[in-house]
Amino acid sequence: MAIILFDNAKRNLFAPLSLTKAVSSFHFGLLSIKERWSLWLKQDTFVHTASYLQALYETPPSDTHIWIDAAVVPTEMLVQQILNLATGQALIDDKGVVAGKSAQHFIDFSPISCESFFESMICIENVHRIEFPWEIMQQNDLFIRSDFKLVTKGRKSQPISPTVQLVQLADIFIEEGAKLEFCTLNSSTGPIYIGKQAEIMEGSTIRGPFSIGFKSVLKMNSRVYGATSLGPNSLGGGEIKNSVMMGNSNKAHDGYLGDAVIGEWCNFGAGSSNSNLKNAAGNVKVWSMELDKMISVGQKCGVIMGDYSRLSINSSVNTGSVIGVCCTVFGAGLLPRKIPNFSWGVEGKRYNLDLAIKEINNWKIMKNKALTKAEIDVLHHLFHLK
Helix, strand or coil: CCEEEECCCCHHHHCCHHHCCCHHHCEECCEEHHHHHHHHHCCCEEEECCHHHHHHCCCCCCCCEEEEECCECCCHHHHHHHHCCCCCEEEEECCEEEEEEECCCCCCCCCCCHHHHCCEEEECCCCCECCCCHHHHHCHHHHHHHHHHHHHCCCCCCCCCCCCEEECHHHEEECCCCEECCCEEECCCCCEEECCCCEECCCCEEECCEEECCCCEECCCCEEECCEEECCCCEECCEEECCEEEECCEECCCCEEECCEEEECCEECCCCEECCCCCCCCCEEEEECCCCEEEEEECCCCEEECCCCEECCCCEECCCEEECCCCEECCCCECCCEECCCEECCCCCECCHHHHHHHHHHHHHCCCCCCCHHHHHHHHHHHCCC
């Protein structure tokens, strides 16, 4: 038996982040959703997503499996309810199936149906789901704190160099191979987690909650405020506040990144900054790509950026901006708040797909990776959507 994390029928509300990967691949807090559920349930975990994305993921063996909505946030009580399920039973709430145990298996992606897929339903309440991309940064404080407890429970941190200035050592955890010298870590405002082989360079100052992933680097004299998560193989620099970089992305130079969610394989040119607050300090509205309308998200929101997108040097990103997948963004003055997939600049020109694929590979080579055939097929699919 294994865990299968399925994307629910509203997965596209996470666009542009969900256009190139399953929801269970989202990385925030200390972990990806897939990693989080694997730790909670201590079982092999597989992914069920949209048909055009499924080739990115391993196929589970035929067996009785536990199916869980990938957008659902695990809690101790919910995990116990899931483990107590009998075959054919499902937990449901007012938004649909939360989790279920079944020997059946989908061939193609479709929303889980209570009537056809499970024999009996158990109604539960107070299930926490994420539904929109900006909620990832809004709730990242919660996720860092809960993941920190999950990941570090019963474990001992690596020793910290005496050159590091510390505030509240108890909430700081350093993994094996991490490097940090002559920096400041202040966990009085939240826990700080430094992942395996990560590096915090000299002069950097960090206030928790904060997490930096495997082989990621925070460059010299960086200033980071919680709640911020830098996913694996990322570069951080300048000033960063309450932001999530999911992995393999670079914001390596001076400039401000605040209240933002950045996908994978993104890059911020030197001096690029985003606004996260309107001049009048009013409510921020953000474009939902799926609903094609503006949605109120609160007083602060910076930028949501899809995978493979890049900002030129000195880019000025407007409050509450959404940048699609695979965009090369450049333009004078304050940039538009809506930048569609495969944009070349901001004046309606489209990125040539063959050139885009070549240039993505150039960036991947810098991190000793390469585009797979399955990833290229996903880009072709998205490029040719009507």
